[in-house]
Amino acid sequence: MNQPSESVVERFLRYVRVDTQSREDATTTPSTDSQWTLSRGLVEELRSLGAQTVRISDHCMIYATIPSNLPAGAEAPALGLLAHVDTSPAVSGAGVTPIVHRDYRGGDITLPGDPTQVITVAQNPALSDMIGDDIITTDGTTLLGSDDKAGVATIMTLVDILARNPTIPHGPIQIGFTADEEIGTGIDKFDVESFGARFAYTVDGGPLGEISDETWSARLATIAIRGKNTHPGTAKGVMVNSMYALADFLLRLPQDMLPETTEDRVGFVHPYAGIADVEESSIKVLLRDFELDGLAAKERLLRDIVAEVERRHAGISIRIDIKENYKNMKEVLKHHPELTRNALEAARRAGLEPFMLPIRGGTDGSKLTFRGLPCPNIFTGGHNFHSKLEFNSRRGLEKTTETLLHLVQIFAE
Ligand SMILES: [Zn+2]
Incomplete structure (x- = not known):
């Protein structure tokens, strides 16, 4: 040759x-x-x-x-x-x-x-x-x-x-x-x-x-958490700091369902980027699974956590938006x-x-x-x-x- x-x-x-x-x-x-x-x-x-x-x-x-x-x-x-x-x-x-x-x-x-x-x-x-x-x-x-x-x-x-x-x-x-x-x-x-x-x-x-x-079946969730900002000197009873709801959301993600705790055929949820601010915080979360059923279950899980966090934090409203990346x-x-x-x-x-x-x-x-x-x-x-x-x-x-x-x-x- x-x-x-x-x-x-x-x-x-x-x-x-x-x-x-x-x-x-x-x-x-x-x-x-x-x-x-x-x-x-x-x-x-x-x-x-x-x-x-x-x-x-x-x-x-x-x-x-x-x-x-x-x-x-x-x-x-x-x-x-x-x-x-x-x-x-x-x-x-x-x-x-x-x-x-x-x-x-x-x-x-x-x-x-x-x-x-x-x-x-x-x-x-x-x-x-x-x-x-x-x-x-x-x-x-x-x-x-x-x-x-x-x-x-x-x-x-x-x-x-x-x-x-x-x-x-x-x-x-x-x-x-x-x-x-x-x-x-x-x-x-x-x-x-x-x-x-x-x-x-x-x-x-x-x-x-x-x-x-x-390959994975993949979706991306964007979660936007809205609170209320005001001057901290006169914030009593007025300010609603969205960062606490964000922290609560993150801590509710199952620890055994993360990229750092899974391998082989097990899928994960992965919060990978976000903004923390009093008025509005947001976080992007990757959803990954080889099976479409498994992916749908992860989407339901995120929606449930969001509903629970919203319920527990007075004055907070949360929007969750999920789109498909690829199958x-x-x-x-x-x-x-x-x-x-x-x-x-x-x-x-x-x-x-x-x-x-x-x-x-x-x-x-x-x-x-x-x-x-x-x-x-x-x-x-x-x-x-x-x-x-x-x-x-x-x-x-x-x-x-x-x-x-x-x-x-x-x-x-
Ligand atoms: Zn490449």
Whole structure:
């Protein structure tokens, strides 16, 4: 096989140096101008690698096609591959300085830019299987952005390899690079019809071999608590401080139903941001469950707590507003078992031992699946997303690329 013009590791190191952090509460898509920089570069790169109909939308969504090279008469369904260019708003993505720890010999990895940041074997047992690999971290002052530049780099390298190896058989492949995945809004601007794929995969997962066809079903509750403010010097019998009702609400949430006390298939409620003020306090709460019944029960629970708090605090009125974020894609993907089967087979052909893991989160795929584009998620080799301790490795990137290469061939068989 002819090697790509640039290795997946070099590509990855180049992409992570470009700041593409997205921002919560922005009113535009993309939420940050910086995402344009990497995306415009990707458009040029796709064109130079021979991709067809390469275009970028006003909302920074990239679409491109690798035409089928199957003999006339042989047909394969159009297969989509997706990754997102933005990185999490949670940790800075500016000035990322990737460090390649060549030929890892075991032990904890201290990050030189901030020695309090240590990737420990105790918290990352996967490290014990990575002896001899080249581990890629940051200097400890930013996130790495493997989520999801590993997805972007592996897909780009696949395009590169296919261009240099025209005898590798594949059907039509649609490439999509999206913006603002981390804030959950970008995908609404993605044009599924113009993308033109029958099925797709997001390449946006974790450790090697991890394949997911399940995400949370997710809702967001916004609770607004209204009291009454006045000058504290003359407040007696007049002031109603909404903060006490907020505190009461928080303390009534079941302690065994929080992200910090649950794992695996158990859902949670998660108060994650709010404002405390005398006149009005508000809090946003995430509701998460794999089952729609479980999610409905959590919604009832919140409404009951709100009613109880309102009853117990004289002069307080509370508004609760709950909206749907996304649904578990399994509800649709259970009707397309071949998608996970093919991904598992592709990973096996790449020499991995694949496994299914439900995502305690959402992906662009969860929304796309319900918009008619069934879309499971494939690993990228990444660990510790949204953190200064994020890492990937040479093998992680190479094996993900290899898996994608097998996947496009399996769909052509
Ligand atoms: Zn991601």
